[in-house]
Amino acid sequence: MAALSELLPVAAVVVDAPAADWREAVRRAGDLLVATGAATDTYTAEMIENVEQNGPYIVIAPGLAFAHARPSPAVLDTGMSWVRLAEPVAFGHEANDPVELVVGLAAKDASEHTAAMGALARLLADPDQARALREAPTPQAVHALLSGGRQDEEPRKAAARGGGELHKILTVCGNGVGTSLFLKQTVEGVLDRWGWSRSVTVEATDTISAKGKANEAVAILTSREIARTLGDVGVPVKVVEDFTSTAEADRVLRDTYDV
Numbered sequence: 086m087a088a089l090s091e092l093l094p095v096a097a098v099v100v101d102a103p104a105a106d107w108r109e110a111v112r113r114a115g116d117l118l119v120a121t122g123a124a125t126d127t128y129t130a131e132m133i134e135n136v137e138q139n140g141p142y143i144v145i146a147p148g149l150a151f152a153h154a155r156p157s158p159a160v161l162d163t164g165m166s167w168v169r170l171a172e173p174v175a176f177g178h179e180a181n182d183p184v185e186l187v188v189g190l191a192a193k194d195a196s197e198h199t200a201a202m203g204a205l206a207r208l209l210a211d212p213d214q215a216r217a218l219r220e221a222p223t224p225q226a227v228h229a230l231l232s233g234g235r236q237d238e239e240p241r242k243a244a245a246r247g248g249g250e251l252h253k254i255l256t257v258c259g260n261g262v263g264t265s266l267f268l269k270q271t272v273e274g275v276l277d278r279w280g281w282s283r284s285v286t287v288e289a290t291d292t293i294s295a296k297g298k299a300n301e302a303v304a305i306l307t308s309r310e311i312a313r314t315l316g317d318v319g320v321p322v323k324v325v326e327d328f329t330s331t332a333e334a335d336r337v338l339r340d341t342y343d344v
Contacts, residue, residue, distance in 0.1 A: 098224035114189030123164025140310035144178035145328035153263035206270035
């Protein structure tokens with residue numbers, strides 16, 4: 086399974102990039118995916134269309150947008166890009182605008198990049214590491230910091246404690262391979278810290294699949310925009326504003342389990 090530094094090479098990193106609006110910011114992230122052979126220009130258009138159709142749910146934390154679309158023939162190889170903007174731009178997110186960092190993702194499927202997403206989630210959840218990444222003066226400096234992130238050899242798999250009941254939490258986004266997977270990593274980190282990871286499993290999925298899987302879950306965790314799209318699915322739908330915040334994930338989990 087590819088490491089974060091492999092999926093996000095130096096050539097896919099730019100700092101102080103100009104962008105007039107959110108579309109141009111996403112387009113710059115897409116241009117890097119094209120330049121590094123991860124996708125075609127069509128995928129860039131699909132990333133922009135994703136926001137136009139589903140809203141700015143890809144703005145997963147203050148100042149951070151995670152641009153992506155569904156796996157499609159326009160994705161040539163799984164890869165990521167990193168665009169730090171010269172000036173922040175608005176995406177229309179109620180809580181997390183304006184955006185100064187756009188991370189792009191082109192995924193062949195929902196599994197190849199799991200370890201890399203976990204490493205990125207841990208880096209951005211650490212205030213010192215997140216600050217260093219946002220302030221790194223060159224693409225080489227950004228890549229050096231990304232290379233220092235711990236990589237899991239394989240995705241963590243939750244197993245029911247002997248004889249105990251296994252609970253499921255769904256994290257949901259428009260496509261199931263980007264922001265929902267990022268939030269899954271953050272939530273799993275909190276469950277690990279609680280010692281609950283053998284009793285609660287977290288599954289990242291998309292809006293369509295979530296409606297069918299809702300009856301399997303104790304709760305759905307997602308963005309405000311996706312929560313509106315889902316509507317009433319028969320289980321609690323919890324809004325998370327900052328997908329990088331372990332403190333917010335902790336609070337939402339405590340509210341879910343009344344602890």
